[in-house]
Amino acid sequence: MAVILDTPVAIRRTAMDLLARREHGRVELTRKLRQRGAPPELIDPALDRLTEEGLLCESRYLESFVSYRARSGYGPLRIREELSQRGLQRADIEQALRECGFDWQEKLQETWQRKFGGHLPVDARERAQQGRFLTYRGYPLDMVGRLLSGRGGDD
Template structure:
């Protein structure tokens, strides 16, 4: 399979960042120049887009993860820092609602002991939600019922 065919096959499955696609194609390329030329061509033809990749990550992960986890994942793909900060700003606006939905799905009822409350808070922290949001969700749950 040609290098371009392999790249198109990867991109047909899902969006990839330039860095990720480079890593996957590197073992199959004859030279770095050939790989760079192909990646440039794919970007010119709008088949490879870091912006679309970022949107794809947000769409896949936002319902389950907090802003810091999503931003961390985007940074690992060496995306433009301005694009990452724009995504983070947009996600912060919905973080409370997303955290509340994750908490509701996992626990559904307020903690009845400090140990259970700590467990719920650790769960949300592991998902990447901010401490302020976690406190509001877990403590706010006490007043919903």
């Protein structure tokens, strides 16, 4: 049975249900509530109240998202792009990436090790294959180049 979102209480309850599952950004939560049929004029006041109460927090969402994606083997470029597509401010994204505490070179090494077993490419085709995979995952070209040339982060 679908919940009818025509009152502030119903909207708040649905928003809290979504937040109970995982952190959400304001833009993402707004989109989900609209998809469920909530009128736009009732969404903003409900989200403002959740923000005031500390239940909806962009910085907590950013921290959670960056941590989750980094642990999943994604690099800073991919994470930055995904957060931008979710409607978050560029300055907030940059701050979250700076403050996350991840050593991106180490994360790159772990991702490469997991996918390719730590075997350096023996020819250009293999080097291109490994490079494409790692850059698709969101690691900068210079880091990938150092790793695949056997230099790692020891320049």
